[in-house]
Amino acid sequence: MSDSHVDLESLRSVARKTDAIAEGRPDAVSRAANGVAEAMPGNEGSPTAEMLRVRFDNWVENYELLSKQVTGFAEDLNNAISTWDEIENTSTDLFTRYGKDL
Amino acid sequence: MDFADLMRAKPAGYNAAADALRRFGEDVRDRAVDYWNQVAQPLKDTSSSGLWGGAAADAAQVPMMDLQLALNRAADQIEAVPQILTQYASDLEGFQRRLDGIVAEARTVGAEISDTGQVTVSAQVQQNNPDRPDLAQEIANDIARLLEQATQRDVDCSVELRDALADETLDAHDVGTQYRDAIKDANRAARLLQEGSLNDMSDTLPALLRENADNPEFAAALFNQLGGKGTVEALERLAMLRGMDEGFARAGAGRSQADELDAIHTELGKALAMATDPDSAFHVDMSADSKWMHDFRAAGKETFGGSAVTDPVTGYQVIGGVLRNGTFSEEFLDVVSDDMYAMEQSDPDVFKVATDAKVDPNPLDGLMVAMEKNPEAATEFFSQTPERIDYMLDRNGAHGHEESGQAHVIDAIDAATRGADPGSQRAEIFERAVQHVGDRSADAVGLVNHQARESMGQLLQGQMGQVHDAFGGADNVNFDPATDAALNRVIGDVAHSPEAYARLANAERAYTVANMHAAAEAGNADVLVNEAKKMGGLMAQLDAGRAEALGQEWDERQEDYNNRVNAIAQIGGLAVDHALGAVPGADDITRPLVDHLVESAKVDYSENAIADQSGVFDDSRGDLKEVAKNYIWNYQLHGQDLPESLMRGSDPVPFNEMTADQRETLNTWMRDHAKFDQLAGDIEGAYNEGAAHARLSQTGGA
Numbered sequence: 122m123s124d125s126h127v128d129l130e131s132l133r134s135v136a137r138k139t140d141a142i143a144e145g146r147p148d149a150v151s152r153a154a155n156g157v158a159e160a161m162p163g164n165e166g167s168p169t170a171e172m173l174r175v176r177f178d179n180w181v182e183n184y185e186l187l188s189k190q191v192t193g194f195a196e197d198l199n200n201a202i203s204t205w206d207e208i209e210n211t212s213t214d215l216f217t218r219y220g221k222d223l
Numbered sequence: 224m225d226f227a228d229l230m231r232a233k234p235a236g237y238n239a240a241a242d243a244l245r246r247f248g249e250d251v252r253d254r255a256v257d258y259w260n261q262v263a264q265p266l267k268d269t270s271s272s273g274l275w276g277g278a279a280a281d282a283a284q285v286p287m288m289d290l291q292l293a294l295n296r297a298a299d300q301i302e303a304v305p306q307i308l309t310q311y312a313s314d315l316e317g318f319q320r321r322l323d324g325i326v327a328e329a330r331t332v333g334a335e336i337s338d339t340g341q342v343t344v345s346a347q348v349q350q351n352n353p354d355r356p357d358l359a360q361e362i363a364n365d366i367a368r369l370l371e372q373a374t375q376r377d378v379d380c381s382v383e384l385r386d387a388l389a390d391e392t393l394d395a396h397d398v399g400t401q402y403r404d405a406i407k408d409a410n411r412a413a414r415l416l417q418e419g420s421l422n423d424m425s426d427t428l429p430a431l432l433r434e435n436a437d438n439p440e441f442a443a444a445l446f447n448q449l450g451g452k453g454t455v456e457a458l459e460r461l462a463m464l465r466g467m468d469e470g471f472a473r474a475g476a477g478r479s480q481a482d483e484l485d486a487i488h489t490e491l492g493k494a495l496a497m498a499t500d501p502d503s504a505f506h507v508d509m510s511a512d513s514k515w516m517h518d519f520r521a522a523g524k525e526t527f528g529g530s531a532v533t534d535p536v537t538g539y540q541v542i543g544g545v546l547r548n549g550t551f552s553e554e555f556l557d558v559v560s561d562d563m564y565a566m567e568q569s570d571p572d573v574f575k576v577a578t579d580a581k582v583d584p585n586p587l588d589g590l591m592v593a594m595e596k597n598p599e600a601a602t603e604f605f606s607q608t609p610e611r612i613d614y615m616l617d618r619n620g621a622h623g624h625e626e627s628g629q630a631h632v633i634d635a636i637d638a639a640t641r642g643a644d645p646g647s648q649r650a651e652i653f654e655r656a657v658q659h660v661g662d663r664s665a666d667a668v669g670l671v672n673h674q675a676r677e678s679m680g681q682l683l684q685g686q687m688g689q690v691h692d693a694f695g696g697a698d699n700v701n702f703d704p705a706t707d708a709a710l711n712r713v714i715g716d717v718a719h720s721p722e723a724y725a726r727l728a729n730a731e732r733a734y735t736v737a738n739m740h741a742a743a744e745a746g747n748a749d750v751l752v753n754e755a756k757k758m759g760g761l762m763a764q765l766d767a768g769r770a771e772a773l774g775q776e777w778d779e780r781q782e783d784y785n786n787r788v789n790a791i792a793q794i795g796g797l798a799v800d801h802a803l804g805a806v807p808g809a810d811d812i813t814r815p816l817v818d819h820l821v822e823s824a825k826v827d828y829s830e831n832a833i834a835d836q837s838g839v840f841d842d843s844r845g846d847l848k849e850v851a852k853n854y855i856w857n858y859q860l861h862g863q864d865l866p867e868s869l870m871r872g873s874d875p876v877p878f879n880e881m882t883a884d885q886r887e888t889l890n891t892w893m894r895d896h897a898k899f900d901q902l903a904g905d906i907e908g909a910y911n912e913g914a915a916h917a918r919l920s921q922t923g924g925a
Contacts, residue, residue: 131274135265142257172384183297
């Protein structure tokens with residue numbers, strides 16, 4: 122196991138970037154799906170058109186699952202940061218109280 | 224795909240999908256790259272100087288890298304699709320154009336074609352076409368053939384899409400597991416290569432390597448595990464085991480495992496090639512100053528063996544063998560090629576082996592095969608010094624190398640120079656090769672060996688435009704005079720190979736037709752005539768070489784020569800494709816004419832099997848005159864008014880679509896209008912002039 126240490130400020134910055142990547146570019150998938158749909162009219166019955174439609178739909182399903190996993194990783198990272206925050210705050214509180222008691 | 228399907232198909236839809244997926248592919252790739260730069264890179268450093276460490280940081284590593292692998296895979300998959308769709312859209316357009324052509328031609332002769340492709344020919348129309356006895360069936364067959372091709376292409380494309388968007392998971396956990404499995408396999412393969420017994424290796428390794436073929440994670444892990452020195456040692460070990468196996472088999476001490484060992488060798492070459500790709504997310508750092516490459520090169524220069532089964536050989540001799548498989552990166556080839564070349568320069572016998580050791584007798588042969596697949600590396604290698612080109616062309620035979628070695632050198636030069644712009648560094652490599660091979664000076668090494676003639680023909684074909692213009696007198700500004708002087712000798716020599724003759728002849732015909740088309744479109748009869756002169760010159764060189772070949776080494780086998788020419792003519796589309804590519808925009812318009820030429824060439828070549836030698840000059844001239852007459856007529860280059868009955872709208876009725884009455888009118892018109900025949904005669908005369916000059920230059924040493 123590596124030695125325990127954390128640079129919370131940098132970690133928060135990485136977490137924000139992870140959130141943005143997890144969110145992805147709005148409408149990117151739907152624009153691609155619209156493009157694929159344009160291949161269909163006139164090409165009905167073509168194995169190429171049919172394969173494109175079916176495989177692209179499957180692929181999007183898989184890709185969306187992957188996006189959820191990136192989101193899940195981003196959440197885990199944020200949770201880890203919160204926990205560290207909590208420990209930091211609790212520790213700070215403890216020492217503040219200790220100082221007052223004195 | 225039926226008639227109606229092809230008629231209504233919309234290639235533009237596939238292009239639109241390709242555009243959308245290209246943009247989307249960029250987006251998916253950006254996401255994977257951003258994840259690497261902004262997330263994985265900073266988080267993977269859990270050292271004391273990194274931004275985190277401890278149990279949570281350690282636990283994050285595997286899922287974090289699994290996500291990276293899955294994002295990379297997603298980008299790889301989606302990026303492959305636009306190219307497939309664009310190519311298919313282009314092919315589909317081509318099929319539609321050809322179908323339109325068949326329909327238009329059929330309607331011109333009076334046949335009717337329904338929306339579903341049913342062909343009807345009335346008795347009157349059939350009577351008007353006595354030279355086409357079953358017109359309806361003929362047209363229906365043409366349509367059926369085309370639909371069959373279009374259907375096959377459709378199915379093939381669907382398979383390409385299926386493979387690109389494979390039903391492979393993008394679940395990060397699964398992708399990560401697959402990756403870890405590949406790493407385990409790589410470690411196992413490395414151990415077997417390092418210390419496995421002959422039986423262990425031949426039992427397990429071929430399957431292990433095949434299962435992981437095309438898997439860059441496996442390849443990178445394997446060669447990282449072996450290291451540069453260990454990779455050469457593994458190849459050396461393989462060569463030793465191959466020798467031992469042969470010894471055992473000879474002594475009757477068990478079944479030979481040569482097939483398994485050769486399969487390991489082949490698969491290992493492919494895997495090594497994959498690991499050299501610096502653009503892959505999974506590769507081994509093989510840059511010139513990397514430790515891996517330093518160790519690899521050092522081991523390549525060392526000798527090993529010297530046992531009862533092999534003579535001592537260098538590490539590079541076992542490396543040379545694997546270079547024949549896969550596609551190696553330019554970065555890798557640049558380094559090893561300089562090493563190998565320098566070694567042989569300092570000691571011409573460095574790669575010599577006295578006995579049948581199971582290594583490449585000369586690794587530069589394997590290197591040339593690798594360069595055929597990597598034009599950039601070939602260009603880099605041959606552009607170092609002109610003397611390097613000379614040396615590589617001459618070394619065949621001089622060092623006891625395999626006879627096909629020279630063909631590999633020329634193929635590598637072809638890769639380096641194909642389509643090069645005149646005057647460019649790549650074109651200079653081509654010129655130097657031609658000058659050297661065609662050199663007539665007393666100390667010249669001479670023409671290429673028999674096995675290399677076909678390669679030499681392909682090399683010339685790769686510069687068809689410049690070679691064609693070399694026969695244009697004042698038009699010839701592309702080549703150095705020394706290249707011109709050598710060119711005739713080289714062309715005449717390569718025609719001794721029927722394959723080279725057929726390919727060059729097809730390409731030259733196609734190229735000439737394409738240029739004639741451009742000239743006709745521009746209304747330039749002078750250029751049309753000069754194109755004929757160029758073709759006359761080049762074809763005469765080829766035909767002179769062919770006539771010499773038929774009278775010499777093919778004397779007893781003339782039919783064999785012509786059959787082989789015929790076989791190439793049937794796949795002449797390849798040559799035609801290349802030649803037409805040199806004239807932008809000409810492809811669509813001239814293809815039917817070129818197809819016709821190639822078709823007629825088949826017949827002519829077959830007939831030539833029994834023709835006397837002087838007859839070989841006539842085919843090209845006849846074809847060219849026919850094409851030229853069509854251009855002069857269709858584009859009205861004769862500049863004279865035509866009778867109304869020979870016009871269709873503002874265009875003349877093409878010769879092949881005229882009725883009997885129209886042909887009668889044409890004959891009468893021609894008698895009174897000499898300009899048409901005069902132009903056609905000029906073209907034939909220009910061809911003859913080019914041919915006469917060329918023949919003299921080849922035989923007279925000009």
